[in-house]
Amino acid sequence: MNQEVLLKYLPKNPPRLQKGVVNYFVTRNLYAFTDEVITFSPDNSVGQDFKSSFGLESRQIDRLVESALRKAGEFEMEIPNQKVLNLTNSVLKKIISQGFLIDFINPSVEGGIILELDRYGIYYLIEFFNDGDIVFLKRNGDNREVFDLDEEGLFEQIG
């Protein structure tokens, strides 16, 4: 396995190492374009124990969504509601499997979550609002298309 990796999802506050507890970082293998998990324990140095990320995708998505939630709390923004969180989770699962790269996941100042993605150099924005509205925007160079969608319409757009 090629070990040149980028620490993509380095936790803000890495958990303190405890005896017998396995900690991990999710990383991206620049050659294989896959996410991998580095696990380590107090007895191992970071990067010694590579494992497949198969099956851990959900945990990674949960962390990304949790991060957006935390940021909303820190900046006293309207907290994204459960429906938005569930929908964000479902959309992330779908788009990650389709080769979209996640640029940003942030809380929206208007209440909700903004996903910003890239695929083949085309920029995508999906904004989920707490009131149920969804905006889908696609930018390719100077050309922009934008849609007000419902859940069904969004899944049609992202295939």
Next chain:
Amino acid sequence: MVIIEKFLIWMKKVFSSKSGESKLRVSNSICDSLRIPSHLHRNGRAIDDEFGEELIYRRFLAPGLNSDWLKSRQLSSSIFEVKNDSCNRSKYSNSPHDVLYNVRIEDEGKHYLSWGILSINSKAFSLFTFQVNGTTRTFSLKLSHDPLDCMFPHSEIIVLEAGIRIDTSKPKSVKAVIRDYLITECEIVKFPS
């Protein structure tokens, strides 16, 4: 804060609630008490709606680490709020940092010193065309000088369609696409600290 200033705040609120906007002038002493530099005070200066080639400054608050909203030269749309269309123009600013002063009297001089600053060239405010819900629509952005008593450079970004000012809150797609247009025209002047 001294009693007279509190009284003026109360008066300002009363006027605002009755007329929709305050007609009450805030004195330079109140601007001074908010620790806003004198070059930013209006001092009776007239509105200047002639925007030549100048820069427009906006403050922004970005959650998380820089990498949460900046990647290469790509800025996250999350840091640009269209609902808040306030900005400062460079023509009447001594420094981009002037946009970090908080002129709300009720906030008693709590400025936004840790916030970041974006700049946009006024040349970006021109006609542009987008596909909105499958329909081609042409918008234009206009700058309007809207001086405040303690912040003379204060201006607003106005969105027009066919020459008529539109409400960008609905549909949400219009707001999103205008925000996307503006964010791609922005440069970072100061990172949040």
